[in-house]
Amino acid sequence: MPHQCTNCGRAFEDGSKEMLSGCPDCGGNKFQFLPASAMDGAEPANGGAGATSASAGVGATTGGTAPKKAPEDSAGAQSGANPSADASASTGAESSASKTGSSASKTEEEDRPGAMNRAAKTVRDWVRTGSEETENGRKATENGRKTTERPNASENGTSEPAPEDTAQASARSDIVTEAELPDDASRASTAETESSTAAGTSETAETPAAADPPEDAEVIDTPDENAPGLKELREELNSQFESIRIAEPGQYELNLMELFEREEYIIALQEDGKYVIEVPDGWETPDR
Amino acid sequence: MGLFTELKDSISRVTDKLFSAQEPKRIGIYGPPNAGKTTLANRIARDWTGDAVGPESHIPHETRRARRKENVEIERNGKKVTIDIVDTPGVTTKVDYEEFLDHDMEKEDAVRRSREATEGVAEAMHWLREDVDGVIYVLDSSTDPFTQVNTMLIGIIESQDLPVLILANKTDLEESSVQRIRNAFPQHETIPLSALEGDNMDEVYAKIAEYFG
Incomplete structure (x- = not known):
């Protein structure tokens, strides 16, 4: 089942002519290519629509033969399924998973320009203001953070993008080289820069890649999980600042x-x- | 700006040294709405200067701007202190115009009073931040002192290391309980008084001279 309609999930054999004029079932004209090697691990995950494709994305990347497009697609498909992105963060490919998580949440903001976007911005502004105001408190947190640094991140060099990419690469299988990941990496680092606080950027060399984005992603996730709680959240934030x-x-x-x-x-x-x-x-x- | 700031700082250091002995201390009269702050301020001002500070009212938030009476000289037991009294708006966490409607007020006036009262609280908090050297905290002894506002304000005053005198006002009322206020703030001295009747003002003046002299 190397080709799959991204709309209805119907699968087509490699070389199938059926799909040339669009999916015969739903008329969709976007397909993803899943190589046979990726299928072994990802097969069960592909049953549903977008919701479970987070693990498919990780699996495909680990398989190593996936085209560049695959991780992007899965990241896009994750926009409604952040919890599964969080879950996949514990699979061993931590840095890549968390990057995907943060870019996914970014996509989410863009997709929903209404209340969600405002709430996310509110939270971000609040977090930023909070960290600027509580200078001393922040320093204390930094110290705490240094001690919890992952050895993985501290081993690798000092400049910002390089250690992340190597950490990412080593966390994945050897088959995927850095050269194959430019889109993903640059996108993730942009998302990270945007999400870090003013102070965060000045000492990112010491900050492990996973430290800030998951925090941010988690905050943005919360209203998504309990949409009815959004009003309370806003009220709580109002009362705080x-x-x-x-x-x-x-x-x-x-x-x-x-x-x-x-x-x-x-x-x-x-x-x-x-x-x-x-x-x-x-x-x-x-x-x- | 560096030179200018340095110059300004050194001038203010010199003037501080010159006038620190004579400069009257600015004492803020703080407390929740309707505790009798203005009644007390007027009582002190009338006793020592002959003038009043501002109008008193049984309607809460009558004082909506901080009012100052300067150079009030108080003499007690041979000790003379000169203070500036600042009568501040009552501090609260909620202002609702509907509470004024009970006092025969038109809605428009009630809403305006509410807005001005809120501005007054902001002003009172701002004064507390930088403009007072000591605090007279006035409480209505006929009401429960265990409130969020009282706890928070006393906490702020303590954190600023300001000398504070707690006055249990309205002892002329039957429900008055000075002990309840003593229990609420055991770390501070509590003086009972009735600012309205002028009861126990002697002790109040003696303590003002002792605390802020």
Whole structure:
């Protein structure tokens, strides 16, 4: 079954002419090619549609003869199935799995421009602000993180992309060479750069590839798993970083700690939710 | 900016040294809404300067902007202290205009009062951050002191290392329990008083002179 319709999952023999004018069952015109060597491991996974293809992707890559397109397809198909990406992270190909995970979650954001995208952005912004504000706390975490570094990552060189690629390559089978992975690697590193915090990028040499993205991916996953909980999540986040929440005009909830800690001072509230703030002296431009 | 900042810093160091002895301490009167902060501020100001600080009301959030009375000289037991009193808006975590509707207020006015009260809380918290040298924390002794606001504010004040005097106000009310407030904040001295009736003000002034002198 080397060719498979990506839409309905119907399989065609290699060299079959049936599929030349589209899938006779569903009319779909996208097919994936699955070589025989990959089929042994991946056969059971291909039964369903996209949901289980995460493991198929890993299996195909491990098989080594898969064309470059295969991992991309499986990454794309994973967009709705992050839990399975997480599950595959424990299969031994940790770094590649987590990269696929982060790129998958990126795809997810692009696919769903509505509430999900906003929530993901909110979470990301919040995490970023949090890490900037709690400078000391972050340093403590860094120390903790260093001790939990995977030996795998610390063994390999110092520059950022190189150790990841070699780690990735060694985690996979020997058959797949680095040259075969440019798309996947560059995409993953872009996703990683985007997801790292301001501080994260400055010390990525010490940060194992798997440390940041899974954290990020996990946060974005949460609303996906329990979509009804999204509202609660947003409310919880609001309560954590807003100093004044306007429930409706004339009804306010105040976060006293936040009001106390913020340097600028809210001098007037407006009905549309805008604040007028007094800019503290410390914000003056240096050239004055 | 470096030179300018250095110059500014050295000037402020010199002026600090020159005036630190005479500079009146700025004492913030803090507490939840309707605890009697303005009544106390007016009582102190009238006793020592003859003027009032601001209007008092039984409707919560009457004070929605911090009001200051400067150079209040208090003399007790031969000890003289000069303080600036800052009467702050009542601190709370929730402001709802509906609570004002019970006090015969139009919705529009209630909503505006609510907004101003919220701004007032923000202002009070901001003053606490950088502008006060000591705190008089006023509580209504007829109500439960174990509230989130009280715990949080006392915690913040302690974290700022500010001297704090806790006043159990409204002892003229039947339900008043000073002991309940002592139990809530055993780490601080609690002085009972009725700012409205002027009961026990002598002890209050003696403690102000002792704490903030």
